[in-house]
Amino acid sequence: MITDPLRTRVFRHTFLLIGCLVVIFPIYITFVASTLRLEEIFQRPMPFLPGGELFNNYFSAFFVGGRGLGGAQGIGAMVMVQNSAIMAVGITVSKIIISLLSSFGIVFFRFPGRGVAFWLVLFTLMLPVEVRIVPTYQMVSDMGLLNSYPGLIMPLAVSATATFLFRQYFMTIPDELIEAAKMDGATPMRFFRSILVPMSRTPIATLVVIQFVYGWNQYLWPLIATTERRFWTLMIGLSRMLATADHQADWHIVMAITIIAMIPTIIIVLSMQKLFVKGLTESEK
């Protein structure tokens, strides 16, 4: 460990502190706004300290829903949290299972079409949802899957990142391990189940974080693949509340839902920070 002179240490802490403040500032103001009355938000300037409406606003956000979330059949963030969670978990689980299987096939077997399959998957990196939106919509609609969880999940269930990551990781597994397994008479699937998957805990954990965040934060696809309110995710709810034609946005509720939308992913990323950083940075080398 090198000890810096005091001047350097002050320099380090000052700028790190500034960096942290810039990161926190918008989140803090959002939180403050979520504890105010609408009229207080419109004051010039808006109060800098939390107000007294925390409970009311979050209660409305969770159970009543603001304007833009509908009336009679309106939904609150409760339903949206559930939908976001189903979508995020569905995407995460299917991406990991599908990628594990296919990377296993690609790395541990030799068969015609292997290279093509791998490049096919990598190619998907270059085809984000925005580019293929209309035909994808048509495809899902033809399958009768609009307004359903499978419809929300399937078009996003392939992951070049995950396949690539598992492939890289599998490549580093020593050949002796396979030899030993074969010697013991283990079938490929047994090897997969009892050796490979348990060994891959780090990349799996990393992908759980990455893909959960990815799934939770999806925007454009759920926006057009769902027309029924009971399938709305938090992102859809937010954008609906802000799409105001002839009415005024309910900023206090919008801000409460913004906070609600951030918390689960922030908790997951921060609680798995160490593992996640390790997996992410090791895999990309």
Place this chain on the structure above:
Amino acid sequence: MMGKRVIFKEKGLPYLLIAPEVILVMAFFIFPAAQALLQSVFREDAFGITRVFVGLENFQRVLSEPLYVRAIWTTLGFALCVAASTMAIALFLSALSTGIGKRAIVYRTVIIAPYAVAPLVAGVMWFFLFSPSVGLISYGLRMVGIRWNHTIIPGQAFFLVVLAASWQRIAYNFLFYLGGMQSIPDSLIESAAIDGASPAVRFWKITFPLLSPTTFFLVIMNFIYTFFETFPVIHQLTQGGPSNATATMVYRIYRDGFRGLDFGGSAAQSVILMAFVVTVVALQFRFAERKVVY
């Protein structure tokens, strides 16, 4: 080399293993991409009732439009600004945070947090702060004599989009630089310190060159990010305006196709964008193979 030397001998099993992935890729990537390719040579009404083959007319129409050419430049400028600012800041912060011991974890935790924040949410928060009507920052700026109205001042709109996207993206760059720095052996740095090199010199002479693979990887990932994943940020903050100052290529595809119902033109734009990304990535890889030393 893609496989291992020691392998299993089964013939049918691997096909079963890759089937789910290949089927989904076919159904939701290859097929829609082929559709876009096909659509780009047809003219079609909004409802898909009449469809006429027009050859390359859609491409010609799109490329001869000055505003589309401008969107290409906007996209590149946007990507450059986001990549440069996030990488510089992330590099700076991660360099500061390595070498202050255990206390760094507090800073790191905070700096990583925005990785978890959705681009849309980042857009909503910055929209709220800079809104010319309710925004706190726009109000503060007015107090010090700066007129903030990103709805009509193109430079401000561009700045705002870059700010919101970068705010969300620094965390990602930070994570990778941090990982990169942690994998540099302490002994290397320490010996330089014993030689009397200042922290800045140590950084530029040792750390930074060793990080070049990370830097290269981040350049590509940041470009892909700004190309595609910033859509919600732009959609929320500026809708591509004012006067197209923040209309990127992806935003144009969405606006012309899904909003403007010009499916032929939008499909042509998709094809151009795909070609563009494939070229950029391929070029970068070639360039990288030769230049980056590890």
Place this chain on the structure above:
Amino acid sequence: MIRKLLFVGVCLAGVAAMAFAGGAREEARPDYPMELEMWIGLGGDLGQRIEEMAADFNSSQDKYIINVVEQGDYEEAMTSAIAAYRAGNQPHILQVYEVGTGTFMGSRQVIKPVYELMAEAGMPMNKADYLSQVTSYYSDLEGNMLSFPFNSSTPIFYYNVEAFREAGLDPHDPPSTWPEVAEAAKKLMATGNYSAGFTFQWPSWTQMENFSAWHNLPLGTKANGMLGWDSELVFNDEVRVRHLQQLADWQKEGVFQYGGRRGDATPLFTSGDVPMYIASSAAYAGIARTADFEFSAGFLPYWPDVAGAPQNSIIGGGSLWVMGGHSDAEYRGIAEFFAYLSSAEVQAEWHQFSGYLPVTYAAWELSREQGFYDKIPIHNTAIAQITLNPPTDHSRGLRFGMFPQIRNVILDGMEAALTGEMTAQRALDQAVSRGNALLREFERTIQ
């Protein structure tokens, strides 16, 4: 081997189950009660009110159930419905904003004209019952209503009464011409309390489309496209150019502040920051809820040296289109719903709640009897403004194909001039030629 296969089987079955879980949908539906889907582009209180209206209708009879689905904003509702149509699962009723009118009229086979629907159900519409200034926007050349004008509004001139008093302006006599607006703005600015004199929302709608009708100037030839798809845009004449240039100059002087392409400018007015605001008459409820000062509204300002001004303003908002491809029994149900919606009581209630214009004379009359306009005179202002003069070819409405895109082109042009990127003349010239290219493109797609 068996275990291996079993494992793969389970994995595949998982994927397959995902694929088909939502696939098995109920196909056989009982005939009655019949569910009819209605997609709307309004949210908030208004969307909620529409749901309540549908619920009232649903409980008034037991044969049909109207399901209201909020689809975000107008643009989203329209594009999702078109995507749904292409995929063969379009809703029964769709709320389309006025800008989308041309798109739907251009493809007659996609829609079921409302007059036809009502006639077939034995409930023909009597044109004389409806406010022609509202219905003409949505009617064909013979005056047959193609869509149901459900929620129409028109831009009016809101002003902060207290600010007027404070600045020594007459709060009962708002400026009626643009020079007077500028003069009032300067007086208001002199108090030092405001960041600008005036602002507006939906710039193309208020400052180009309505500005043109109000000055009896054509936006395009062929009666703004109503007489044929071969119309051409002509909004780059001296008056429009001068107005836009003037706005740009006023912006530089701080007299005017731009508030964005959509309805985002409202808080500028309601926070008391900008004392004059040109906005939709339907924005009334939202303004009243957040403004803690007294405000009122007058007619749109005009340029006194333009011969035809003031003519009458045109409407915006939404109308209900009936989508094609459904059964006669379903159409029968939709007709009954529309009949319910046009009854004087329902109409008057909706009008009074939302601030949208009444569609029938009966609803207007009823609202007057109920003393609504004595209570909120602003709503009468809006009606008086659209009925100020019998509409001319330039003020009946707009019917252009690809108008959602053309509106963006107009906004591009206006913003280019307001940012100072180019002169108003060049900006509008460019907008006209880009817009005409879109019109020609549309003409070719519908052949």
